[in-house]
Amino acid sequence: MAIDATQRKAIAAGQTLTAKYKGTQYSVQVITGEGGKLLYRLGDGREFKSPSSAGSAVMGGSACNGWRFWSVDDGAPRPASKPVKIAKSAAKPAAKQPAVKSEPKPERPRCDACGKSFVAAKQLEHHRANADRLCRPAA
Numbered sequence: 001m002a003i004d005a006t007q008r009k010a011i012a013a014g015q016t017l018t019a020k021y022k023g024t025q026y027s028v029q030v031i032t033g034e035g036g037k038l039l040y041r042l043g044d045g046r047e048f049k050s051p052s053s054a055g056s057a058v059m060g061g062s063a064c065n066g067w068r069f070w071s072v073d074d075g076a077p078r079p080a081s082k083p084v085k086i087a088k089s090a091a092k093p094a095a096k097q098p099a100v101k102s103e104p105k106p107e108r109p110r111c112d113a114c115g116k117s118f119v120a121a122k123q124l125e126h127h128r129a130n131a132d133r134l135c136r137p138a139a
């Protein structure tokens with residue numbers, strides 16, 4: 001989870017951002033600070049000027065990209081996080097899928113009107129150019 005550009009623009013005071021770090025759930029509350037600027041207040045009361053510095057504080061001072069660290073808590077139930085890594089022992093080679101047959105491409109240029117196919121595109125051009133004589137749509 002991360003905060004995408006759209007969510008980022010929508011961040012306003014009153015929102016809560018959450019992050020899970022080393023098995024612990026953290027949250028910051030977005031509040032309005034001096035001059036109407038947003039501040040990010042951690043659960044322990046520390047306030048930061050950016051999600052990155054708040055995230056950095058959570059991480060014990062490590063550099064942090066707050067937009068990647070935090071997620072917008074929209075109040076929706078979280079889907080169970082998917083395991084990112086598959087244990088090597090459990091990893092199975094992907095079953096071989098039969099090659100998906102793509103739509104057969106017309107090997108030859110074909111007149112859309114009458115369906116006649118040509119060996120070369122130039123012949124089709126000629127056919128089209130003289131459609132009144134050569135093109136006989138089956139109707």
Ligand SMILES: [Zn+2]
Nearest residue numbers: 111113114135
């Ligand atoms: Zn034709």
